[in-house]
Amino acid sequence: MSEGFVLQSAEVIPIDAVAIFHFNDVNVSISFLSDTSGLFPSIFPQESPIGKFLSLSGTFGGEITLSFHYSAKNEVSPIAVLDLPQVPVSGKETEVLLRKLGAVSESSYNGIEIYSGRGLKIFRNGNRIIASPSLILIQSSIRHFKTKSSIMDNHDFRRMLTHTHEGDDKLFINIQQAGKFFSGYTDYRFWRYSDFMSKISSWSAFSIDRELKGVSLNGKFFNYRGKAEFSEIFSNIEGEKSEVWNLLPYNTYGALVLSVEDFNALLDSYYEHRRSYNVVEEVEYERCKDWFLTQKPAEVVLALIPYKSESRWVTLIRSEVRRGSGRKVASTFEFKGALATLFGKSFSYNPEKFVVTSGKWQLIGDEDMIREFASGDFEKYTLGDFMEQGEAGDMLTGSDSPLKVVANVSMMQDSVASVFRDPAHERVAVWLHKKNYQVLFFQIFPDLDKKSVDFSLSVISQRVPNLREPDTELVNVPDTVRIPVGPFLITKGQKEKMYLEQMPDNKLRLIYTDGRGIWAIPFTAPLRGFVEEVDYFSNKKFQMLFASGNKLYLLDKTGRYTGPFPKSVDSLILLGPKVYEHNGDFSIMLLHTDNKLRLYDRNCKPVEGWQDITTEEMIEGFPELMKIGECQYWILRTRLRTLIYRHSGEKIGDLSGKNTLLPDTKIRILSGTKVAVTTRKGKEISLDLQSGEIKKIRKRGKLF
Known part of the structure; x- marks a missing residue:
């Protein structure tokens, strides 16, 4: 072509490519495709077959082109085309790289030898090496090369290149084929958006500025x-x-x-x-x-x-x-x-x-x-x-x-x-x-x-140092809710008891029981009343879990934040976290400012199937988790009444009107899933925790 962008490697790229990335320097491609400093993890981790190929190719230099192709298995697979430098021409660069890849001759296709090594299928053409994790794609590349057909037979792609300026790094994407990216990389729930994405444009060409x-x-x-x-x-x-x-x-x-x-x-x-x-x-x-x-x-x-x-x-x-x-x-x-x-x-x-x-x-x-x-x-x-x-x-x-x-x-x-x-x-x-x-x-x-x-x-x-938290006045604390201010007792993972306290300027300080300070670190907002000790890494080294604003923090005993924290939740936190341990793991409950209790897993994601617990009156504390029979239930006590919920957060029974329970009612096991509870009128009733059915008491059981 007389003008526009010239893509020499196009002759081995099959016509069905849905995207093409081209880098004039293979080392630049490594920083973009295998680097881990961006918003999302690397496209090709260094331990992946293509990641290893890029890493080994970096010592030789040259241009690299990667094309992406859709397979019938809802997957998008790559072809990597490495054009080694023409000077000096020793004729041995491709052989050295093949040895580094551990490549051995495996088969022949259309008269071209195919190698296998490090999870890749490979063939070479002069100073060019073509590699892919897919044998089908390698055979397709060979077939296109032999028949002199390629991505350049796509009329729209060819038109786009004529209006694309030369540059070091270029990415070309067939927007009309966006649906293939959706099925290859996204969860099926989002596939319905692929139709709109495919209508944004025909093709796009863009450069990368890292x-x-x-x-x-x-x-x-x-x-x-x-x-x-x-x-x-x-x-x-x-x-x-x-x-x-x-x-x-x-x-x-x-x-x-x-x-x-x-x-x-x-x-x-x-x-x-x-x-x-x-x-x-x-x-x-x-x-x-x-x-x-x-x-x-x-x-x-x-x-x-x-x-x-x-x-x-x-x-x-x-x-x-x-x-x-x-x-x-x-x-x-x-x-x-x-x-x-x-x-x-x-x-x-x-x-x-x-x-x-x-x-x-x-x-x-x-x-x-x-x-x-x-x-x-x-x-x-x-x-x-x-x-x-x-x-x-x-x-x-x-x-x-x-x-x-x-x-x-x-x-x-x-x-x-x-x-x-x-x-x-x-x-x-x-x-x-x-x-x-x-x-x-x-x-x-x-x-x-x-x-x-x-x-x-x-x-x-x-990472922004001292990123501003929501102003405390945005968290409306009802007069009836008491937010504990500490100091918070720390007992797990060490012989001596300690306290974590929050100072008037919001700094956090770890102290011994006699008041001697161990360390102090900056913090910018009030804690939400709880500091829980968790073994997040399951190594018997306990960390301190606490909340402020809409975030949860994990702090070790040396004063360092650790793990994938802080973690944000969708709503401001009024009280919490409250940790519930079970089967060697733990769940986290938070009371949000909209008077809802929500259960999260250890990674601060809402527990699947959970129904938020809320009441007409203000919730002022966390429920007790009680095991009855083979199941667990939440016992929530407010100033006005007691409510009982299944482990999923679903309310049990119509405990209103004459069946409203005393705030301090005792719970007696009768038989199976039936318990005895006391209404505000002082009458005992039987509540079936499985069906929610309410009956008059006939037998007394043991006190739980």
């Missing part, structure tokens, strides 16, 4: 299906800076932001995109458009926020001028579904029951969420405040792209890990907990050459 605290991918979407491509919506749309960052709360999971100069032009472009799929009802679309433009919009935001142990959607519309009287009063939102009609299905996730107008902003969502916005509490620690503590701050506030998407991975590490299927899931889960500031920031820009749409994806992962 920085100390993250990776930036900058490139272009090449749209060969016209307005049917989602990114084409923004090909002629000029953007503006967003003002939402200082309105959303600090723990916002993610936000989609549309901030443009001309919303009328954007709506016309959206209309053409949706019409290409025949999903536009003309009359309804015009009605919604007329209403929306009367709002004089400058910005539209859809955000997902943790609130009251749930994830809540909220939509925000910023007008060019202030609206209304300034009174923050919630009223019924009368245009439910209009934003989804205009901007797509994502906006339908919001129930859109109420709206509050505040200055230039309209806040739309369910009533209690909107009232929380109106109270101003969220503005005490905003997403902008959180972001400006790390590298993403300037990116967010300085961006003038028409479409911005931010994912605050710091606040949803376990949820992000759950996207991936095994074996990636476990590696991602462990890796995400190693940093406390992790952000994905995606932007789309119109391109001046009109042949593509520009985009950037910034992946930021860093």
Whole structure:
């Protein structure tokens, strides 16, 4: 080709490649594909077959190309093409590398010898070595090479290369084949999103910029299906800076932001995109458009926020001028579904029951969420405040792209890990907990050459010293709840008793029983009343587990934080943690500020199948775990009554009205799963813990 990017290795890459990574220096590929300093764990760990191949190739230098191909087993497998340097030409470099790989001749295919070594199938062609964990892919590569067919026979790929500038490191992805990546790398629950992903563009080409605290991918979407491509919506749309960052709360999971100069032009472009799929009802679309433009919009935001142990959607519309009287009063939102009609299905996730107008902003969502916005509490620690503590701050506030998407991975590490299927899931889960500031920031820009749409994806992962915790006033402690302040007795793992105490400036100090200090470390917020001793590593060396804000911390006896901690949970913690030991393991219970008790496993993930325990009155402490027969039950005592729950958190029986139990009722085992309990009127009743059936007492059993 006379112009554009030249990919010499294309001649051995089969036409069905769904992605191609090219590096002019194999050592650069090692830092990107096998490095472990980024947000996600390495694509090819050093112990993997391709990881070993890259590592051994680094001593020889040369260019490396990796192509990815989908197999019928819902897997994506790679081919690595190493072009060794032409100077000096000794003819022995490939032989030396094959020996280092422990490669031995295994078979022949179409007249070309295939080697096997270190989990790879390999063949060579001149100064080039081609390797893959898949024999089928190696045979496909040989077949394409022999017949002079390759990825270059893909017309769209070839067109893209002609408009891609030369550069050291390039990544090419066939967006139309996104479904194959989803089935290859993600859990099946997320496969339904692959259809939308495949409609973003035809192909993308981008370069890699590795920085100390993250990776930036900058490139272009090449749209060969016209307005049917989602990114084409923004090909002629000029953007503006967003003002939402200082309105959303600090723990916002993610936000989609549309901030443009001309919303009328954007709506016309959206209309053409949706019409290409025949999903536009003309009359309804015009009605919604007329209403929306009367709002004089400058910005539209859809955000997902943790609130009251749930994830809540909220939509925000910023007008060019202030609206209304300034009174923050919630009223019924009368245009439910209009934003989804205009901007797509994502906006339908919001129930859109109420709206509050505040200055230039309209806040739309369910009533209690909107009232929380109106109270101003969220503005005490905003997403902008959180972001400006790390590298993403300037990116967010300085961006003038028409479409911005931010994912605050710091606040949803376990949820992000759950996207991936095994074996990636476990590696991602462990890796995400190693940093406390992790952000994905995606932007789309119109391109001046009109042949593509520009985009950037910034992946930021860093540990921010003294990252601000939620202000203590954001945790509303009811007057009836007593938060123990310590000192907290430490007895396990050493001969002498100790105490962990929190000082007036929030520092944590370990002391002996006579008051002699051992060490003190900085801390920034009050503990939530408990310090539990756990053997997290199962080595008889106990650590101290405690909570503050929405995080749990693990501290060893030397004053060092340890393990994959701190770990974040979705809701602020009022009281806890309370540890329950069972079968050599332990579970953690937390009382959240929304008056809900939730059970977590040792890794601070909600226990599968758990039903949150909540009551009309304030919960002031943790339940007792009682074993009756072969099963365990939770006995929760409030100031007003006693309630009994199954181990899953499910309430047992209708213990209300005349059957309301005394707060201090004793529990007597009768027989099997039946127990005797006392109502507030002083009468004993029989409660079947299995069926929930309540009867009058006929026999007395032994006291538990």
